[in-house]
Amino acid sequence: MLKVQEIRELIKLIDESSIDEFTYETNGTTVSMKKSTGQQVVNQVSKVEERSLPVAEAQPHVQTTEPATVVSQSDQAQGDTTAQAQSSATDYDYEIVSPMVGTFYEAASPESDPYVQVGSRVEQSTVVCIVEAMKLFNEIEAETNGEIVEILVKNGELVEYGQPLFRVKTK
Amino acid sequence: MSSTRHRLIQLLVDTAEKDAYISGQQLSDQLGISRTAVWKHMKDLEHDGFGVKAVPNKGYRIEQFPNTLSVNAIQWGLTTKWLGQSIIHKQTTTSTQFTAHEAAQSDAKHGTVVVANEQTAGRGRLNRKWQSTKDKGIWMSIILRPKILPHLAPQLTLLTACAIAKVLRTDTSVDAQIKWPNDILINGKKVVGILTEMQAEQDQIQYVIVGIGINVNHTDEDLNDPLTERATSLYQETGLTWSLVQIIHRILDVFEDMYEIYLKQGFKPIKILWEQHAYRMNQLIRVTTHHHSEDVQFCGIADDGALLIEQAGDVRKIYSAEIDWDEKQDVAAAHEYGPPTVNEASD
Numbered sequence: 001m002l003k004v005q006e007i008r009e010l011i012k013l014i015d016e017s018s019i020d021e022f023t024y025e026t027n028g029t030t031v032s033m034k035k036s037t038g039q040q041v042v043n044q045v046s047k048v049e050e051r052s053l054p055v056a057e058a059q060p061h062v063q064t065t066e067p068a069t070v071v072s073q074s075d076q077a078q079g080d081t082t083a084q085a086q087s088s089a090t091d092y093d094y095e096i097v098s099p100m101v102g103t104f105y106e107a108a109s110p111e112s113d114p115y116v117q118v119g120s121r122v123e124q125s126t127v128v129c130i131v132e133a134m135k136l137f138n139e140i141e142a143e144t145n146g147e148i149v150e151i152l153v154k155n156g157e158l159v160e161y162g163q164p165l166f167r168v169k170t171k
Numbered sequence: 172m173s174s175t176r177h178r179l180i181q182l183l184v185d186t187a188e189k190d191a192y193i194s195g196q197q198l199s200d201q202l203g204i205s206r207t208a209v210w211k212h213m214k215d216l217e218h219d220g221f222g223v224k225a226v227p228n229k230g231y232r233i234e235q236f237p238n239t240l241s242v243n244a245i246q247w248g249l250t251t252k253w254l255g256q257s258i259i260h261k262q263t264t265t266s267t268q269f270t271a272h273e274a275a276q277s278d279a280k281h282g283t284v285v286v287a288n289e290q291t292a293g294r295g296r297l298n299r300k301w302q303s304t305k306d307k308g309i310w311m312s313i314i315l316r317p318k319i320l321p322h323l324a325p326q327l328t329l330l331t332a333c334a335i336a337k338v339l340r341t342d343t344s345v346d347a348q349i350k351w352p353n354d355i356l357i358n359g360k361k362v363v364g365i366l367t368e369m370q371a372e373q374d375q376i377q378y379v380i381v382g383i384g385i386n387v388n389h390t391d392e393d394l395n396d397p398l399t400e401r402a403t404s405l406y407q408e409t410g411l412t413w414s415l416v417q418i419i420h421r422i423l424d425v426f427e428d429m430y431e432i433y434l435k436q437g438f439k440p441i442k443i444l445w446e447q448h449a450y451r452m453n454q455l456i457r458v459t460t461h462h463h464s465e466d467v468q469f470c471g472i473a474d475d476g477a478l479l480i481e482q483a484g485d486v487r488k489i490y491s492a493e494i495d496w497d498e499k500q501d502v503a504a505a506h507e508y509g510p511p512t513v514n515e516a517s518d
Contacts, residue, residue: 099373100322103491133490134325134352134476136367136379143372158460158491161322 007031026095026164090150092167096142098159102133106155114155116166120148128166131159146170175202177256179212180246187233194230219243237416239306240288244416253282254313254427255419261285263305265292268368268382271312275370275378281316286419293384294366304393308404309385309415313426316378317434321371324379325490326438326476328353328367331381333444334426335363340448342421345408348450350496351469351478356450360403362386383422387413438476446471450496456480457495464495 014022014033024031098104106114106129116128122142131138150167153159179202186193198209213231217223221243222235237244242260249255257280264270264287271285287310290303303310313331317324332353339347345357355363366382386394389404405413432440446452449471456469458480467480477488 097373099371100325101490102325133322135328135365136325136369138321138324138369138371141370141372 094144094168095164096166098163102131104153104159105130192229251427255284255423257283259285261287263289267312271380283314285312307389308387311383313381329476338421350450459493
């Protein structure tokens with residue numbers, strides 16, 4: 001969950017930008033902002049509780065490899081009528097984001113295999129991709145232990161600062 | 172390098188500057204090592220190409236400096252404060268970038284420099300091959316651990332280009348120009364390639380490795396591969412043979428100064444230097460992003476180092492793109508992706 005200070009910071013940045021609508025999603029928490037008649041509407045949807053099936057504890061492996069659909073519920077404490085229901089298709093709990101603007105490369109060279117694919121196990125220091133800006137090649141490490149469940153960008157695509165690149169189900 | 176060797180070299184530099192001699196006993200006393208150890212050090216220096224003059228009852232003096240690369244040769248006369256104070260030299264390595272990555276992962280300190288006489292698998296952007304003829308050029312990687320945010324690190328590639336362009340312009344009198352972000356060209360031909368790689372977390376840099384390849388004493392024959400017609404060397408441009416060691420000294424000197432200015436004052440001073448020698452500034456270039464190409468005016472760089480382009484009064488920043496720098500009638504060179512490799516058909 002984002003801290004109040006961080007949300008405040010976001011509002012300020014969005015306010016100064018030309019962005020009308022903004023959604024930020026991490027760890028099942030979603031923040032949506034929308035500019036309307038000069039005002040921002042801020043929603044924070046609380047962390048999604050994974051539906052715990054009886055088999056989940058007995059067979060945790062099934063849970064992590066099968067993408068499960070989860071539907072978020074709005075934070076009751078906020079009770080904001082403008083809250084929008086958020087859904088995400090994949091069961092994940094960590095996103096690897098780009099530390100800078102640049103081009104996303106899935107492999108060290110066009111001839112080599114991608115660093116990771118859906119299903120790859122990663123550790124803290126596993127290199128998952130390269131982001132290049134101004135001829136600086138940044139090898140992005142997973143910074144978590146788990147399994148890649150979704151790749152959100154395509155090879156050669158331009159990515160923004162902070163843009164999620166991979167979704168990981170942590171171990 | 173051992174600190175004793177470092178201090179020995181300093182003592183010999185001081186002696187040479189005073190045109191004096193220093194005795195084996197004095198060296199032994201000042202360094203706290205035996206006369207035999209002093210003698211062994213002097214033999215090592217001779218082996219590296221130093222002309223050691225030993226005069227009975229007077230002592231030692233260095234009268235000739237090596238032009239072949241060695242840790243001693245690079246350390247000799249190097250006046251930097253931190254850059255190159257630790258040097259790793261290899262006769263042959265796959266690539267100084269690989270060696271530097273290994274060193275950085277084993278905690279090599281900020282400012283460590285890796286130099287090789289020859290690279291067997293020199294590489295440029297996305298592992299493209301870099302031709303690295305033995306003893307002809309400078310193949311060097313600098314390990315940095317900057318305390319700046321990762322998204323600012325690309326500015327270091329522009330800074331490196333500025334430092335090298337300055338050295339080439341002042342020391343070898345060539346008209347070195349910088350092609351965004353960091354290739355250096357003379358008369359439109361590539362003489363220097365820079366490849367920067369980083370290991371970073373979201374908000375903290377572990378290390379940056381700046382790889383530098385410079386064609387120095389390559390003759391026409393060395394670069395006569397039909398694929399290399401757009402590459403050049405300092406020798407080809409000036410007709411003179413250059414000391415690799417001296418150029419390395421100067422680059423380390425100027426780089427260290429600029430790096431410190433950058434840390435204190437930010438990118439602004441670097442931007443000004445960069446634009447002074449920009450290749451094809453205010454001319455049309457072709458930029459391709461998302462499989463969409465357009466001819467735009469190159470109007471300089473932004474305060475953060477991004478390429479500034481203008482089309483119909485609309486100015487935009489580019490951080491990453493395929494750029495065709497050639498004048499449009501130049502059909503033979505229609506494929507320009509701007510990789511920092513020297514010998515490549517597409518470059």
